Amino acid sequence: MSTTTGQGVRTTAAKPGRRPTIKQVAAAAGVSTAAVSQAFNDKGRLSEATRQRILDTATELGWSPSASAAALRSARTRTLALVVRRPTDVLGADPHFSELITGIEGELAPRGYGLLLHLVAGAQEENALYKRLAAEGRVDGAVLTDARADDPRPALLARLGLPAVLLGPPDRAAAVPRVGLGHQAAAVEEVVRHLLGLGHRRIAYVAGPADLKHTRLRGGVFETALRQAGLRPYAVLHTDFTEVSAVAATQALLDAADRATAIVYANDSMAMCGIGAAQRAGLRVPDDLSVVGYDNLPLGRWLHPRLTTVDQQVQRVGAAAARLLLARCGEDVEEAALDDRPRLVVRESTGPAPG
Amino acid sequence: MSTTTGQGVRTTAAKPGRRPTIKQVAAAAGVSTAAVSQAFNDKGRLSEATRQRILDTATELGWSPSASAAALRSARTRTLALVVRRPTDVLGADPHFSELITGIEGELAPRGYGLLLHLVAGAQEENALYKRLAAEGRVDGAVLTDARADDPRPALLARLGLPAVLLGPPDRAAAVPRVGLGHQAAAVEEVVRHLLGLGHRRIAYVAGPADLKHTRLRGGVFETALRQAGLRPYAVLHTDFTEVSAVAATQALLDAADRATAIVYANDSMAMCGIGAAQRAGLRVPDDLSVVGYDNLPLGRWLHPRLTTVDQQVQRVGAAAARLLLARCGEDVEEAALDDRPRLVVRESTGPAPG
Numbered sequence: 001m002s003t004t005t006g007q008g009v010r011t012t013a014a015k016p017g018r019r020p021t022i023k024q025v026a027a028a029a030g031v032s033t034a035a036v037s038q039a040f041n042d043k044g045r046l047s048e049a050t051r052q053r054i055l056d057t058a059t060e061l062g063w064s065p066s067a068s069a070a071a072l073r074s075a076r077t078r079t080l081a082l083v084v085r086r087p088t089d090v091l092g093a094d095p096h097f098s099e100l101i102t103g104i105e106g107e108l109a110p111r112g113y114g115l116l117l118h119l120v121a122g123a124q125e126e127n128a129l130y131k132r133l134a135a136e137g138r139v140d141g142a143v144l145t146d147a148r149a150d151d152p153r154p155a156l157l158a159r160l161g162l163p164a165v166l167l168g169p170p171d172r173a174a175a176v177p178r179v180g181l182g183h184q185a186a187a188v189e190e191v192v193r194h195l196l197g198l199g200h201r202r203i204a205y206v207a208g209p210a211d212l213k214h215t216r217l218r219g220g221v222f223e224t225a226l227r228q229a230g231l232r233p234y235a236v237l238h239t240d241f242t243e244v245s246a247v248a249a250t251q252a253l254l255d256a257a258d259r260a261t262a263i264v265y266a267n268d269s270m271a272m273c274g275i276g277a278a279q280r281a282g283l284r285v286p287d288d289l290s291v292v293g294y295d296n297l298p299l300g301r302w303l304h305p306r307l308t309t310v311d312q313q314v315q316r317v318g319a320a321a322a323r324l325l326l327a328r329c330g331e332d333v334e335e336a337a338l339d340d341r342p343r344l345v346v347r348e349s350t351g352p353a354p355g
Numbered sequence: 356m357s358t359t360t361g362q363g364v365r366t367t368a369a370k371p372g373r374r375p376t377i378k379q380v381a382a383a384a385g386v387s388t389a390a391v392s393q394a395f396n397d398k399g400r401l402s403e404a405t406r407q408r409i410l411d412t413a414t415e416l417g418w419s420p421s422a423s424a425a426a427l428r429s430a431r432t433r434t435l436a437l438v439v440r441r442p443t444d445v446l447g448a449d450p451h452f453s454e455l456i457t458g459i460e461g462e463l464a465p466r467g468y469g470l471l472l473h474l475v476a477g478a479q480e481e482n483a484l485y486k487r488l489a490a491e492g493r494v495d496g497a498v499l500t501d502a503r504a505d506d507p508r509p510a511l512l513a514r515l516g517l518p519a520v521l522l523g524p525p526d527r528a529a530a531v532p533r534v535g536l537g538h539q540a541a542a543v544e545e546v547v548r549h550l551l552g553l554g555h556r557r558i559a560y561v562a563g564p565a566d567l568k569h570t571r572l573r574g575g576v577f578e579t580a581l582r583q584a585g586l587r588p589y590a591v592l593h594t595d596f597t598e599v600s601a602v603a604a605t606q607a608l609l610d611a612a613d614r615a616t617a618i619v620y621a622n623d624s625m626a627m628c629g630i631g632a633a634q635r636a637g638l639r640v641p642d643d644l645s646v647v648g649y650d651n652l653p654l655g656r657w658l659h660p661r662l663t664t665v666d667q668q669v670q671r672v673g674a675a676a677a678r679l680l681l682a683r684c685g686e687d688v689e690e691a692a693l694d695d696r697p698r699l700v701v702r703e704s705t706g707p708a709p710g
Contacts, residue, residue: 108474120464272658
């Protein structure tokens with residue numbers, strides 16, 4: 001179980017959007033894919049001339065050994081890593097992660113792969129973990145979550161020879177392929193338009209933690225979309241995604257004399273708690289209060305009223321990320337197509353603003 | 356990274372209820388715990404006499420090297436396996452598993468451990484997986500789910516030298532320590548007593564798949580408890596735990612002229628779907644229909660009405676299983692105490708039977 005990728009391996013960042021395969025390298029060099037592996041792995045009975053021809057062909061085609069490091073290892077682990085930088089209790093509070101894991105597992109299980117789940121407290125711990133996993137040869141690749149500005153992880157993983165995909169909106173300039181829906185902004189604008197069209201003017205936003213990138217992004221779009229209609233947010237309240245803080249935020253919004261007539265929540269589980277809190281306060285949803293969630297969890301479709309929400313296709317994103325990563329690990333898997341953006345699913349929890 | 360546990364290692368099944376520790380062996384032999392490891396691992400600079408004394412002491416105390424195999428390995432993986440024998444989409448449909456994983460991760464994360472999650476389709480695949488994980492030295496131990504009659508896994512894992520704990524009701528005769536709440540029957544009886552006390556006579560049960568052990572157990576207790584009151588179940592309907600089948604079962608129960616006045620669901624997410632379906636049909640919960648769930652998921656506390664449910668302490672069971680397994684892997688962790696049985700949590704979704 002060695003983690004070295006052999007001599008002559010240059011670990012360059014992969015070029016997304018133009019990913020040559022080991023098959024193409026083999027065909028161009030007139031050898032088998034096994035021979036390509038052997039050339040990079042410094043194994044087998046290749047002549048030095050053949051080895052050099054294969055390495056040259058790979059360089060020419062821009063085939064990145066780093067992207068296929070796992071395929072070059074003498075032993076595959078059939079394990080992919082998913083490192084989540086969250087407090088552990090968020091896994092329970094936010095079904096987003098179980099949806100994501102379900103989507104990933106749906107692709108891994110039939111192929112005999114396992115998912116190594118690590119929860120870490122911070123960026124340093126996360127980076128140290130990738131180094132250890134690579135050094136000990138524990139995983140074939142990694143699914144990265146929570147895209148950040150100036151993200152050091154793509155370069156780190158390329159250096160470690162670990163194939164990776166990053167969950168986040170598509171970005172052609174990214175050093176690691178990204179899997180996710182683009183145009184999150186368009187979805188938030190669609191939510192605001194939907195509520196404005198129903199006559200709402202006092203619209204509040206119950207957001208996630210202020211330090212998360214997508215919290216800031218969506219909050220900014222929410223404010224801009226309202227401003228274009230000559231309005232300001234009724235309020236923007238930050239939470240830690242827990243049920244307790246969702247209920248507290250809702251109660252604060254509904255206690256005011258001139259209360260909000262519509263509340264947009266950063267995820268479905270908070271929205272469902274919000275509906276419960278409003279109903280308990282004697283308000284009817286949507287007659288007295290409209291509620292919009294975000295995620296399109298299965299349960300939201302079955303509560304009464306059925307939840308209006310933004311479909312992020314979390315399971316499908318997880319599945320697509322797993323497929324792309326499996327392909328980069330040398331498995332024969334086709335990439336999965338995703339819709340281009342999250343979409344508003346209008347159900348029963350939104351209605352005309354009270355007169 | 357070797358998976359052999361050294362010469363002289365006898366892999367016997369651990370004796371629950373009497374688990375000597377490596378510390379006790381070290382103290383009795385007058386050596387350090389490191390020396391005990393070395394003796395079993397065939398490493399270090401021990402004299403043959405010392406090595407033999409340590410091995411004899413361990414045998415005398417009944418210290419099982421199999422229970423501490425991970426501690427004896429030259430390299431720890433800091434990874435525990437959780438193998439779930441379910442269709443992948445159940446992970447998403449039943450928050451039970453995300454609660455369980457949350458409980459486990461809460462103990463692993465602070466100690467730098469990861470959880471290797473595998474979904475398998477059947478028993479053969481599960482057993483083959485343990486063999487591979489042990490042979491490749493991928494995990495330090497395993498949390499086993501879904502206790503079965505004539506379970507081959509405890510013996511298999513003992514043979515493989517992999518420490519394990521089994522999620523299930525306590526059983527002193529079990530070859531592998533069990534972590535879970537006992538007296539599931541008492542909890543179901545408590546549910547039936549609660550509903551009978553409220554005057555309900557037409558009580559239905561929306562169960563899980565008929566082939567699951569706990570489905571059969573709870574169904575049997577449900578029928579027996581009603582029979583003791585001179586009643587029979589209004590109906591027992593089996594589902595695959597999905598929202599769709601929960602809603603379909605609820606509609607079938609409510610369509611009848613002489614409809615059920617109380618429905619007990621095998622888990623909370625089905626119960627929440629059931630409340631939605633009843634409300635959509637124009638029924639008030641609990642005035643027209645009482646609903647009881649099973650699991651005590653966080654969300655149930657916040658919907659309107661708040662869900663009456665059975666607290667299975669899933670997160671705490673996960674945490675306790677992780678702690679016990681970590682201890683068996685040589686970590687310095689105290690075992691966690693669990694309540695002795697699941698308890699009924701009466702909230703707002705149950706009330707007097709309609710007159």
